[in-house]
Amino acid sequence: MTRLLLALMLAPMLAIAAPAAAVLPDEMLPDPAQEHRARAISKDLRCVVCQNQSIDDSDAPLARDLRLLVREQIAKGKSDAEVRDYVVARYGNFVLLKPPVEGDTLLLWAGPFAVLILGAIGIALWQRRKPATSSADAPLSEAERAELDRLR
Amino acid sequence: MKRLLFILPIIAFVGLAGFLGYGLTQDPKALPSQLIDRPLPAFALPGIDGPVLASATFKGEPRLLNVWASWCAACPQEHPVLERIAQEGFPVYGIAWKDKPEDSRAFLARFGNPYAGLGMDQSGRTAIDLGVTGAPETFVVDKKGRVRFKQIGPISPEQWEGEIKPLMLQLRAEA
Numbered sequence: 340m341t342r343l344l345l346a347l348m349l350a351p352m353l354a355i356a357a358p359a360a361a362v363l364p365d366e367m368l369p370d371p372a373q374e375h376r377a378r379a380i381s382k383d384l385r386c387v388v389c390q391n392q393s394i395d396d397s398d399a400p401l402a403r404d405l406r407l408l409v410r411e412q413i414a415k416g417k418s419d420a421e422v423r424d425y426v427v428a429r430y431g432n433f434v435l436l437k438p439p440v441e442g443d444t445l446l447l448w449a450g451p452f453a454v455l456i457l458g459a460i461g462i463a464l465w466q467r468r469k470p471a472t473s474s475a476d477a478p479l480s481e482a483e484r485a486e487l488d489r490l491r
Numbered sequence: 492m493k494r495l496l497f498i499l500p501i502i503a504f505v506g507l508a509g510f511l512g513y514g515l516t517q518d519p520k521a522l523p524s525q526l527i528d529r530p531l532p533a534f535a536l537p538g539i540d541g542p543v544l545a546s547a548t549f550k551g552e553p554r555l556l557n558v559w560a561s562w563c564a565a566c567p568q569e570h571p572v573l574e575r576i577a578q579e580g581f582p583v584y585g586i587a588w589k590d591k592p593e594d595s596r597a598f599l600a601r602f603g604n605p606y607a608g609l610g611m612d613q614s615g616r617t618a619i620d621l622g623v624t625g626a627p628e629t630f631v632v633d634k635k636g637r638v639r640f641k642q643i644g645p646i647s648p649e650q651w652e653g654e655i656k657p658l659m660l661q662l663r664a665e666a
Contacts, residue, residue: 387624388624400589400615401615401619401625404614404618408619429525429619429620429622430522430622430624431523431524431525431622433522
């Protein structure tokens, strides 16, 4: 009973607890709308030191520098795409956590669908071949019937 | 047909194993530099005790640009190689990345100063323009001021002899 009560008390707390971001108050832009845009862009940019975190999540000093750079560019009036391009020009597509569809990322994007289609073709072929090889539903032959009668 | 179906998974397995095996020989942390064959980004950094280090310096002769810091763990290990490179007559320039001038000075007093010119990048902005992901990193800049090679991590003596020195000699011979 107490456990259930505890769980009920904990659930809303967990629900409202947002994952902690690394953005410090002194980095934030005064304009909430601009800060919101900066956060959105930062979430899509990879921290090049830790590599599997976004710069929004990372405590690495270089991630902080990049967050400040993103905010500086926004404050200058650059669009979201321009800010992203600015960082990509320096670190390459690798900094985008969601890489664009291009020649060398085609395998990455199309791979799962290719496997799905190949699997579907495989299953279709297998299903079509199955009735021909299966003899379970065929009526018994004369010899089989005789054998059955003998066993009875 | 049956036999083919039997062999197919084996072929698929060998193919996948080969592909993954090849992946093991690659360094997933190595990032291709965006600067290869492109001009060195413009910068003008205050020197530590001497003059300003500007990107305009990197013209007329192939040079090395080494990004380092006193807080960088691998830099003392690389430093003797840089000294040797400088002694062999190849100009090495340095950018101290997000380092305090007094710390950089103490580092050079302790390990020696191979740098023909040294800039202090305290904001880290030039390092971002260079696409630096960690110290040390070294750029090979050709006569025309274009980046031709980027080394991530310390240069080993073998790498200098086998890879970077031949490239420097080749760049010297270029028109």
